[in-house]
Amino acid sequence: MKIKTVSDILEAAKASGKTWRISVAAAHDEPVLKSVAEAVEAGFVTALLYGDEQKIRNLAEEQGITLGDGFTIIPTSTKQETVTKAVDAVEEGRADVLVKGIVATASLLRAVLNKELGLRSGQLLSHVAVFYAPVYNRLMLLTDPAINITPNVHRKVLIVRNAIKVAQRLGIEQPRVAMLASVDTLNYPAMEATLDAALVAKIIRSTEKTNAVVDGPFALDNAICSDAVSKKARRGKVAGRANILCAPEIETANVLYKSLQCFAQVTFAGVVIGARRPLAVSSRADSCETKLASIALACLMCDQ
Numbered sequence: 001m002k003i004k005t006v007s008d009i010l011e012a013a014k015a016s017g018k019t020w021r022i023s024v025a026a027a028h029d030e031p032v033l034k035s036v037a038e039a040v041e042a043g044f045v046t047a048l049l050y051g052d053e054q055k056i057r058n059l060a061e062e063q064g065i066t067l068g069d070g071f072t073i074i075p076t077s078t079k080q081e082t083v084t085k086a087v088d089a090v091e092e093g094r095a096d097v098l099v100k101g102i103v104a105t106a107s108l109l110r111a112v113l114n115k116e117l118g119l120r121s122g123q124l125l126s127h128v129a130v131f132y133a134p135v136y137n138r139l140m141l142l143t144d145p146a147i148n149i150t151p152n153v154h155r156k157v158l159i160v161r162n163a164i165k166v167a168q169r170l171g172i173e174q175p176r177v178a179m180l181a182s183v184d185t186l187n188y189p190a191m192e193a194t195l196d197a198a199l200v201a202k203i204i205r206s207t208e209k210t211n212a213v214v215d216g217p218f219a220l221d222n223a224i225c226s227d228a229v230s231k232k233a234r235r236g237k238v239a240g241r242a243n244i245l246c247a248p249e250i251e252t253a254n255v256l257y258k259s260l261q262c263f264a265q266v267t268f269a270g271v272v273i274g275a276r277r278p279l280a281v282s283s284r285a286d287s288c289e290t291k292l293a294s295i296a297l298a299c300l301m302c303d304q
């Protein structure tokens, strides 16, 4: 099916006819449990729930959730035990997708990156947040608001590659990637992000066989809005039409994500790729809809 919105991501997971096994790290939280219950109810997942069993059962009762066949609760008592066991389930092949529950992203990632027991694949892990922008009537991907703190040029190339994979899984055959900065022209050494943006675009253009078009630096308005482009005369295939926004570092990406979440109540689907299996990663304060869409997207990424 054609995926045009974040709701379509959920519909695509439902329509796949597949049932993925998810491992939820710290499920004792209302929006986490509700989103998992909706995914189980919709029939596209079965869930291993790690965390405080009594709290999970109490929340389920309060929410009218029956913890029936699609659920297995594995009681854990510390945060460390919870993340380690949830990651183990994926590592041992008992689950296809790891879902971040009410746990800090960094704690979960440290367990995922553990050299002996984790889910390392030799690739770079990065986070991609997908949202629908009604003003521009298109699906947009934002990266990386959650993992790579100050990526160098090499890591930025890998972050862009990961985002292109997610875009193509969503049916965007020729993603247009904008490398963000605060201006559209090189200003080095004062604005290092502008040089990185130009280098990443050049490296990908000259070394990769990809249908994607990568360009930068771009100020946000010139990346997404054709009106801004005509006023400022920024040219190229990406200008005003970007569908992947690659931020210079975590702060910019995370503030943009949270701005959309807080000021505009945007629903995201958030996924981490680059590990042996996909991770559904939303922010702890995200809505149940965002958590559910993140699970659906991570499940769809299993087919990549």
Ligand code: COD
Residues within 6 Å of the ligand: 105, 106, 107, 109, 110, 113, 123, 124, 125, 126, 145, 146, 147, 148, 149, 254, 274, 283
């Ligand atoms: N992909 C693959 N391997 C990685 C990655 C990555 N993105 N990051 C680190 N590694 C590997 C390194 O190569 C090394 O072998 C090992 O992991 C440890 O590397 P460090 O020492 O740089 O990593 P840590 O453990 O100090 O930090 C890794 C985190 C992912 C935890 C860290 O980058 C982090 O805290 N990111 C931000 C998470 C966060 O707070 N997000 C908030 C917004 S939700």
